[in-house]
Amino acid sequence: KAKDEGRGQWQLYSDELDRQSKHRHSTETDLRRALSKGGELEIHYQPLTAVTSGNVVAFEALVRWNHPERGMVMPDEFIAVAEASGLIVALGELVLARACQDAMLWTRPLRLSINVSPVQFVRGDLVGAIQTALSESGLDPHRLEIEITEGVLINNPTSALDQLSRIQSLGVHIVLDDFGSGFSSLAYLRYFPFDKVKIDKTFIADMIDNGESAAIVESILLLAKNLKITVVAEGVENVDQLDLLRSLGCDQAQGYLISRPMPIANFEKTVFGADI
Ligand code: C2E
Ligand code: MG
Ligand code: MG
Numbered sequence: 001k002a003k004d005e006g007r008g009q010w011q012l013y014s015d016e017l018d019r020q021s022k023h024r025h026s027t028e029t030d031l032r033r034a035l036s037k038g039g040e041l042e043i044h045y046q047p048l049t050a051v052t053s054g055n056v057v058a059f060e061a062l063v064r065w066n067h068p069e070r071g072m073v074m075p076d077e078f079i080a081v082a083e084a085s086g087l088i089v090a091l092g093e094l095v096l097a098r099a100c101q102d103a104m105l106w107t108r109p110l111r112l113s114i115n116v117s118p119v120q121f122v123r124g125d126l127v128g129a130i131q132t133a134l135s136e137s138g139l140d141p142h143r144l145e146i147e148i149t150e151g152v153l154i155n156n157p158t159s160a161l162d163q164l165s166r167i168q169s170l171g172v173h174i175v176l177d178d179f180g181s182g183f184s185s186l187a188y189l190r191y192f193p194f195d196k197v198k199i200d201k202t203f204i205a206d207m208i209d210n211g212e213s214a215a216i217v218e219s220i221l222l223l224a225k226n227l228k229i230t231v232v233a234e235g236v237e238n239v240d241q242l243d244l245l246r247s248l249g250c251d252q253a254q255g256y257l258i259s260r261p262m263p264i265a266n267f268e269k270t271v272f273g274a275d276i
């Protein structure tokens, strides 16, 4: 009897693994098809504002997948599959090309920030893709920012640093995303002259109620100021957070309080008012 129960549980477990593996496989198949056509992938943009003036200074490009059956699929549900299958190279090139074209249509020459995956540093030609996107769109390289996470520097530091330097020498800014969420953030600030760091939203989420988080945010701001690095707070959701960030001297803010990410068709009017 006990043996039967054990087998029953194993069956449930193995069914679940089977289900997950089928889901991953169909996500990969569907994503490959979506990439070859292009139409299902959309880029939404979220504004970053200067904390003191409240003016919009940049937009971050965030990819979404409008799947014919699953509806709007968020990046957390497909970026990992794209990375594991190598499809992230084509996806990354599509986002780079399209976002640079979109930025050329904006009525103000604001900065554009694009996330790149650690896998793009190992497979494909990231430097070449950025150069192509810039030259084909005509976007001024000084308007482009590339967001990376610590993972880039962990796996293949020598090659990653070389590629980052080449990208930076084009005039493109290099941003360290999700700062503080990993394990050795401080060391990375020595390895590479980042132009900007984005404080991970988990610190912003509880900085009002949690003294430790507030102290960490304050210390990151002090450190960044001494290193002459611009700081963005991600995930700003309420006025108390924004007020505290202002009093601590944070440069830029991004979050639902200011605006959710939105399609290009909506944002000029929403962000700049109807006068444009
Ligand atoms: P990320 O680069 O750290 O982007 C910020 C994420 O926080 C976005 O989630 C954004 O919608 C969300 N967010 C913004 N404001 C708030 C807020 O006030 N509260 C909360 N709770 N969340 C907020 P999203 O769009 O789902 O993207 C998730 C992650 O997927 C991104 O994190 C980034 O790592 C990755 N990603 C998105 N687009 C791309 C892409 O084109 N290429 C690559 N390689 N990764 C991408
Ligand atoms: Mg980002
Ligand atoms: Mg982030």
Ligand code: MG
Pocket (backbone or CB within 6 Å): 177, 178
């Ligand atoms: Mg993230």
